Amino acid sequence: MAELRVENLNFSRGEFNLQLDRLTIKPGEKVVILGENGSGKSTLLQLLCGVLHGMGEIFYDKKPLQKIPVSERARIFSLLPQFSEVIFPFSVEEVVLFGRFPHTDGNRFSDEDKKISEQQLVQLDLLHLRERQFNQLSGGEKRRVMLARVLNQESPIIFLDEPNSSLDIRHTLEIFELINRREETVISPVHDINLAERFFDRFLLLKQGQLLADVSREQLTPELLTETYNVVVTSGAPAFTFQHQ
Amino acid sequence: MKKLLFTIFLLALAASCLIGSTAINPLNASPVERDILLGLRLPRVLFSAVIGAMLGLSGSIYQLTLKNPLADSFTTGAASSSALGAVLAIALGLPLPLVPVIALTTGLVGLLSVYRLSKTNGIINPVTMILAGVVINVVASAVISFAKYFFEDSLSSIVFWLMGGFFVVDWGKLLFCALVLLVTYILFIGKALQLNLLAFDEHSAQSLGINVDRLRTVSFIVATALVAVAVSNTGIIGFVGLIVPHISRSLFGSDMRQNLFFSTLLGALLLVLADAAARSIIPGGAELPVGIITALLGGLFFLYLLRTRRERFWHG
Numbered sequence: 001m002a003e004l005r006v007e008n009l010n011f012s013r014g015e016f017n018l019q020l021d022r023l024t025i026k027p028g029e030k031v032v033i034l035g036e037n038g039s040g041k042s043t044l045l046q047l048l049c050g051v052l053h054g055m056g057e058i059f060y061d062k063k064p065l066q067k068i069p070v071s072e073r074a075r076i077f078s079l080l081p082q083f084s085e086v087i088f089p090f091s092v093e094e095v096v097l098f099g100r101f102p103h104t105d106g107n108r109f110s111d112e113d114k115k116i117s118e119q120q121l122v123q124l125d126l127l128h129l130r131e132r133q134f135n136q137l138s139g140g141e142k143r144r145v146m147l148a149r150v151l152n153q154e155s156p157i158i159f160l161d162e163p164n165s166s167l168d169i170r171h172t173l174e175i176f177e178l179i180n181r182r183e184e185t186v187i188s189p190v191h192d193i194n195l196a197e198r199f200f201d202r203f204l205l206l207k208q209g210q211l212l213a214d215v216s217r218e219q220l221t222p223e224l225l226t227e228t229y230n231v232v233v234t235s236g237a238p239a240f241t242f243q244h245q
Numbered sequence: 246m247k248k249l250l251f252t253i254f255l256l257a258l259a260a261s262c263l264i265g266s267t268a269i270n271p272l273n274a275s276p277v278e279r280d281i282l283l284g285l286r287l288p289r290v291l292f293s294a295v296i297g298a299m300l301g302l303s304g305s306i307y308q309l310t311l312k313n314p315l316a317d318s319f320t321t322g323a324a325s326s327s328a329l330g331a332v333l334a335i336a337l338g339l340p341l342p343l344v345p346v347i348a349l350t351t352g353l354v355g356l357l358s359v360y361r362l363s364k365t366n367g368i369i370n371p372v373t374m375i376l377a378g379v380v381i382n383v384v385a386s387a388v389i390s391f392a393k394y395f396f397e398d399s400l401s402s403i404v405f406w407l408m409g410g411f412f413v414v415d416w417g418k419l420l421f422c423a424l425v426l427l428v429t430y431i432l433f434i435g436k437a438l439q440l441n442l443l444a445f446d447e448h449s450a451q452s453l454g455i456n457v458d459r460l461r462t463v464s465f466i467v468a469t470a471l472v473a474v475a476v477s478n479t480g481i482i483g484f485v486g487l488i489v490p491h492i493s494r495s496l497f498g499s500d501m502r503q504n505l506f507f508s509t510l511l512g513a514l515l516l517v518l519a520d521a522a523a524r525s526i527i528p529g530g531a532e533l534p535v536g537i538i539t540a541l542l543g544g545l546f547f548l549y550l551l552r553t554r555r556e557r558f559w560h561g
Contacts, residue, residue: 051448074454081448087312088444088499098442102454107438146449153453 001027001156002061004048004185011047011054018043018054018209025185025202027156032196033189035206036229041189042082042161044206048187049077049159060157074102078153082161084146086134092145093130096120099152120148123178125171139166147175160188164195169242193225193233246497250507254294254514261290261521266530289414293520293535294513295422296411296479299471301512302430304486305493305504306468309443310461311360313374315550317486318472319543321374322381324483326355327469327476329385332403334477336396349473355381356469407480408534411520418478425474429467430509436460437502444499482536484543485512491550515539 006023018040025031033041046052050065050073058065060076068076078099086095099120100113121127124144129137134145143166150158163179164172176199179186190196196203203220205212205228213224225233262282263269269278269286300318307316307323318324330351334344359381363374389407393400433440439460442450450457475482486508493507516535519542523535 046448049452051451070451070456071454074452077452079448079452081446083446084449085446086444088309088314088494090441090444090499094498094500098445098453101438101442104438107435149449159452 001183001185003027004157005059005062006048007057007059009047009054009056009058011043011052013043016040016043016209018047020044020056020211023204023211023214025157025187027185028183029185029202030180030200031185031187031202031204032200033187033204033206034193034196034225034228035189035212039206040209041206043209044204045079045159045161045187045189049073049079049157051079071102074153074155076155077157077159078150078155079159080146080150080161080163082165084142089133089135091130092126092132092134092137093117093121095134095145096126096148096152099149102153102155116154117148117152120152123151124148125174140168140171143167144171144175155184157185157187158182160186162189162191164190164192170244173242173244247506250510250514254510254517257514257517257521258290258294261293261517262286264521265524266532285414288416288419289411290517290520292414292419292422292479293411293516295419295426296475296482297485297516297519298509298513299422299426299429299475300482300485300516301489301508301510302426302433302486302505303468303471303475304488304512305490305501305508306433306440306464307486308490309440309501309504310464310468311363311374312444314491315375315487315547317484318476319382319481319483320378320487321356322359322378322385323352323356323469323472324476324481325382325385325389327352327473328407328481329355329388330473331477332389332392332407335403336392336399345474345477348477349470352469352473352476353466355385356465360465408536410482410523410532410534410536411479422474422478425471426509429471430505432467433464433505434502436464437500437505440464440501440505441499480534480536482516482539484539484546485515487543488546489515491546515542 004025006020009018009020011018033044035041043052047054048058050058060068065073097109097113097117100109100117103113104110121130124147126144126148129141134142137145147163150160160179163175167175172195176195180199197217197220201217203215205224207228212228215224222233222235263271265286269282271282274282304317307318307321308314311321327348330347331344334347339347359374359377362377362380363370365373393403439455442453442455443457443461445453447457489511490504490508492511493504497503497507516539519538520535523533523538526533
């Protein structure tokens, strides 16, 4: 595990511009990206893991990202996109196993790969769905399968774009607890501020493509959130609280 | 299952050699019948198997790389744009070895045009792709019609060739096509596990370590080379590549390590059977171009797909 460093990152698409002068993410940090729709959360995530290219430099372990071959990058970063699909009827088991691809010789999965995949199925409560076709699952089940596929990559840095979208509250809790427990670095845009505050350590607040603040949990104030989202945010007990039975 | 299907395929090959305008009993064949069997029917049946395998394999690749279950050499416009090149090469009297090269060039131009037209914001829309394929087919048909009109001397050979068939087969042609098939099959099967990842959205595939653009481009070019070689040797034989990948997926799953093999084998089996039917269907020894039979089968299959899976297709 090593740190991820960003210098003078700049990306433009139409009238949208994303600018990030300097950012260092240390190994094991749980970083959440907050911001309103269109503020650049997903774009930043895609730039950081190298599936989108902008100006500036991104370094992993002091090595520029462009110098790391795509196949090697897949052993460093894994990505759960906001919208993820699979065309053709693949089984849940197959989709999860494909997460082991970066660890194969390119031709076949080893017994070890299959064993690790099985553990992911158990961990994400998917064992009973293993033979079902991925395309026939509900939205929440698909999300969990894709998350299992991503965790199966066993990469030191995990990028999760709104991991809890389509998930019910029980599975949301389970997944955020799982993410929080893991040793890997996790970087994730999340919409629910309360969940973000509960399960992440570091908060990147984005507004119109600019980094408004980079703060710890203690520094995350209602004023900062008010400025980020253009709504009045106050602190206090939420209407409902939830935890495992 | 592989063994069973392979046995069925070998039986179909054998049966197809024996039937035709006159049935031949291999245990009691006259010298003339033996000549027909070994000199005419055997190369023809093997040739139909090789061409069917090429079309099945290319269909499997097109459907995956274009993320479109309706894609094949015909619906993508690859076959008709390859045919356009081949027709022009024939009409202009270019040397025969140049025909597949010209066919490949125009085939690639046609397919890349369809690809460009159907891609919006990095996503291939299946409906737009089919419409773009229609555009290419219409344009290619117009130029082919012009060639038929302008190069009157070559008219009959162009028309006959366009209907698709195995009328003139020699061992040289057969060996060339078999070699092309073998090389491309080995190339694809070596990439089968990577190809599976193209079934994911682009960012997921990329994050799994795949150079999506490169793999897709190489697959396009090689699959179109298969179509161009097939088309320049036999004319347009449509829909084999549409039908067999579907059957393979429903029987043996979507994993490309299986789908490539079964699409190739079932493509060969389908065309051997279609050609046997083309040779025997008309009483009195006349034969149909096999393209007519595959177009009929393909049309019915297309109809079945549209009726049963309409919602999914039209909403991408």
